[in-house]
Amino acid sequence: MTDFPNGPDAQFRQFLAEGRFMLQLCGACGRHVFAPRVLCKHCGSDRLDWVAASGRATVHAATVVRQKPEKGGDYLYALMDLAEGVRMISTVVGTPPDAVRIGDRLRAEIDDTPRVVFRKEGAA
């Protein structure tokens, strides 16, 4: 039986479990893609290689989901512009949800989930 490798989806998760935030870079057109996939969404090439994400991002759009305190309280749900030119849904830690604005500069980190989250540049 052929030994198939994990697909990009499982690979992304495996990297996360190892504490690494990785993105796919197309060897044919030189653009990044996200979410992980088999074919480049820009040119159709299957030459997608994993590269370390810079972790630099800005807030593209954000919403505060309103929720009763007993259900966990309000939280931030946001779309980030990564420096690599792709967008990613995530949240911001270390800053109250109401204090996050479009254009805020961010740095990525990996939390205990593990998932990629962001922290405002300069925030503790």
Next chain:
Amino acid sequence: MSMDLRSKAAVAGVGLYGLGEAPGETHMEIMARAVKAALDDAGVALAEVDGLFTTNMNNLLAGPSVAEYLGIVPRVTDATNFGGSAFVAYLQSATMAIATGLCEVALICYGSNQRTASGKLHSPVEPQPYEAPYKPRNPITAYALATARHMHDFGTTRRDLAEVAVSMRDWAQLNPDAFLRDPLSVDEVLAARMVADPLSVRDCCLVTDGGGAVVLVSEARARTLRKAPVWVRGFGVAHTHKSIMEMPELTISPAAISGPLAFDMAGVTPKDIDIVELYDAFTINPILFMEDLGFCPKGQGGRFFTEGHSRPGGRLPVNTNGGGLSCTHPGMYGVFTIIEAVQQLRGEAGARQVSDCALALVHGNGGTLASQATGILGLER
């Protein structure tokens, strides 16, 4: 050279059933009663239906399920699930089927009992692995992101959004079938409970029961109808993404693609349109769609509503039934845009009738601003 599909099909009949609450009835029963109403309106027998165009929130295999329930064996079935835009998108596939002779009588139909069955907007369970870790409340969180970005880029305000909700309610007050008919003010919308900033509960569509059906026929069959046919002058369908994360621009929906396709086919421009019926899942939708469909410049959608053009007596009435915000929203709203347009074009809209109404634009939205379908319906061929 592609085939000219302009006015190769006509709406022969429309039917509604169970708008609001239809307790004790299944989605299929609600749908079938709307089908009966549409067939009676058209003067067409169920046995004549040889094309079926349907989807819903309940059946994975909607085509076979609906055909079985109705007892028909269609020559052509399209049960593509584009989300709520599907029924407007079916103007395309149904016209294709009719124009090529594959069928002569096409039935577009939908029904839902989601209000009395669960009381909640029913969303299909499909893993969203790159959104789920951050607790999305789809669809509202996606629309909230698009709204926030529109405000940031163009200065749109919560007051502009509220004006959209009030415009819909003003129309609903003229429609005996509308679910919410109490007067609504901008201040009430602004004071409503926030769900996902900048959207409050009054920026969100209703959750109702309801069914709708549309019968389309060939040009030859249209000549034999007792009522004047409403011609499918043009249509366009487009989708650019599924997740809001991969939407190319949050403030430009695929209506910017589907709209021009429909106008080109119909041979008309936005200036020629008398009424607009569009899918207002959230108050940002009409703002985006009026811009993307060419009725106002990008960024000016909020102003269009604030200036009152969309309201009763305005220069371009929008959602003359009250829309998904105030009339009905049984999970998928698209079919109701066609039904309201046909009633207006035929002069059957009662107290909410728009005078001199000959050309209508209908527009469906599906998913998180993902799939868009535009149709242009007219009394002249």
